[in-house]
Amino acid sequence: MKYSINFALAFSAANFVAFPSRVFDLSMSEHEKRALAGISAGVKAKAQEWKPDVKRTPEYFASQQYVSNTGAHAFEAPEPKDLCGPCSGLNAMANHSYLPHNRVAMISQFVQGTYDVFAYGAVMDGGLTSWSIRDPPSSSLLSSFGLLGTPQGISGSHNKYEADASPTRHVLYGDAGNDYKLILHQFNKLCNSSLWPDGYDLSTLITFRAKRFKESQDTNPYFFNGPFIGVAVQPAAYIFIYRFMSNKSTDFPEGYLNAGVLKTFSSITGDSSASFKWTEGYESIPDSWCKPAIGDEYTISYFQSDLVAAALDYSQLLDVGGNTGTVDSFTGVDVQALTGGVFNTATLAEGNNAFCFAFQFAQQVAPDLLKGLFSAVTKPLDQLSGAISTVLAALSCPQLEPIDCAQFSHYPGSTGAC
Numbered sequence: 001m002k003y004s005i006n007f008a009l010a011f012s013a014a015n016f017v018a019f020p021s022r023v024f025d026l027s028m029s030e031h032e033k034r035a036l037a038g039i040s041a042g043v044k045a046k047a048q049e050w051k052p053d054v055k056r057t058p059e060y061f062a063s064q065q066y067v068s069n070t071g072a073h074a075f076e077a078p079e080p081k082d083l084c085g086p087c088s089g090l091n092a093m094a095n096h097s098y099l100p101h102n103r104v105a106m107i108s109q110f111v112q113g114t115y116d117v118f119a120y121g122a123v124m125d126g127g128l129t130s131w132s133i134r135d136p137p138s139s140s141l142l143s144s145f146g147l148l149g150t151p152q153g154i155s156g157s158h159n160k161y162e163a164d165a166s167p168t169r170h171v172l173y174g175d176a177g178n179d180y181k182l183i184l185h186q187f188n189k190l191c192n193s194s195l196w197p198d199g200y201d202l203s204t205l206i207t208f209r210a211k212r213f214k215e216s217q218d219t220n221p222y223f224f225n226g227p228f229i230g231v232a233v234q235p236a237a238y239i240f241i242y243r244f245m246s247n248k249s250t251d252f253p254e255g256y257l258n259a260g261v262l263k264t265f266s267s268i269t270g271d272s273s274a275s276f277k278w279t280e281g282y283e284s285i286p287d288s289w290c291k292p293a294i295g296d297e298y299t300i301s302y303f304q305s306d307l308v309a310a311a312l313d314y315s316q317l318l319d320v321g322g323n324t325g326t327v328d329s330f331t332g333v334d335v336q337a338l339t340g341g342v343f344n345t346a347t348l349a350e351g352n353n354a355f356c357f358a359f360q361f362a363q364q365v366a367p368d369l370l371k372g373l374f375s376a377v378t379k380p381l382d383q384l385s386g387a388i389s390t391v392l393a394a395l396s397c398p399q400l401e402p403i404d405c406a407q408f409s410h411y412p413g414s415t416g417a418c
Helices: 019-023 030-050 088-095 107-118 139-145 184-191 202-219 229-245 259-266 300-313 353-364 366-370 378-393
Strands: 104-106 130-132
Touching (some): 088 259, 184 259, 202 229, 229 259, 229 300, 229 353, 300 353
Antiparallel strands (some): 104 130
C-alpha cells in the first residue's frame, strides 16, 4: 500500500506481532515486551473466535472489519513539526490517531495500529524500539527512547526499503531533490490505468508497474533493480495498493478499489485529473471503509503467490540490474556469478526461487540494516537471521552462497543495496 515501500514483511498479524519481540529482544523494555505479548494474544483469540479457517474467499463481518474515522479517530491535520512521510497508509493512521500524531512510535504502537487499520505490520528503518516514518527524530525524542544510534527514518532508506519505479513518487537521483513527494501527473497516470469501470485490481496495477519499469529505464540513468529492493519491495508497492487500500464488503470480500478510495488514501482532492490537488501529509481513511477479515490477513505465502503471478505476466520484472549511467542502458547482473551458481536468470522464475533469492539476499546484507542501532550487532543479527531462516525453511530454499557485491560496481544507482 506504500508508494515508497519500506521493509514490509507481510506476515499474518497473529504471527507477525510475535516477530519483533523475538528479533529485537535486546532493544525493548519489559513494558514493550508485555505490550506485544498482549497484542499477539488478542489477535490470536479473535482469529479463533471469528474465522479460524478463512483463507482466500473470506466472509464479511462489518462489525469486525469497519475502520472508524470518526470520534476518537476523527481526522486531525498534521502540524508543521509532525514528520509526515512517504507512506500514505502510515500518514493516514497518524492523522486518525491510530499512531501518534508526530509520526514517531514504539514497536507495539506500530503493530497495534497497522493491525487495527490494515491487518498487517511492518518493520521500518529506525531504532528498532521506535521509528520515524520519514526523517530522523529530534535529539529529544532519541534520548527519551534511549536509542544507541540515530535511526534514518523511511526517507533515508533508498535501495533498502524503498525502490525506483515507484507508482507515484520521484526517483532519488531525479531533479526534484527528493524521493518521497507525490508526482501529480504520475498519479493521474495511475488513476487512468483502470481497465474496468471505476476500479483497480491486481492485473491493472501489474500492467501499470511494467510500464513504470520501462519508463524508469528510459528516463533515469541511475535506475537500479536490486535483488531485494527490485524483486520483493518494488512489487509490494503496487500489490499493496490493491491488497490494503481496497474496501472489503459483502459483494467484494477480497476488496474493491475505486478512484475515490485511492484519492482519499493519497491525499488527493478534485473531481478530475485537470483539477487534482495533492496536499502533503493529509492522507485519510475513507468513509465506510473496511479492512480484511480476521483470519484473512496478508501472509508471506499470499505475497509470494502475487509475486509469481506478476512475473508470469511480465518476466522482465525479475530482471536484476540497472542503467549504467545513461538512460536506456539497462544491463542485467550476472545472477549466476552474484549467487555463486545457486540461481541464474532462468531459474529465478521457477517455484519459490525469486522469493528465496530476495530474502536470502536481505539476510546477508542485514548487518548494514543494523549499523548504528546497537553497540554490537552480533546478537540482534543472529536473531534477525534466525527469524528469516524460519520463513525460508518452509519454502525449501536452496542455500545461497555469499553474495558477490562486486557485481554491482557497474551500476551507479546501486548505492546502499549491498
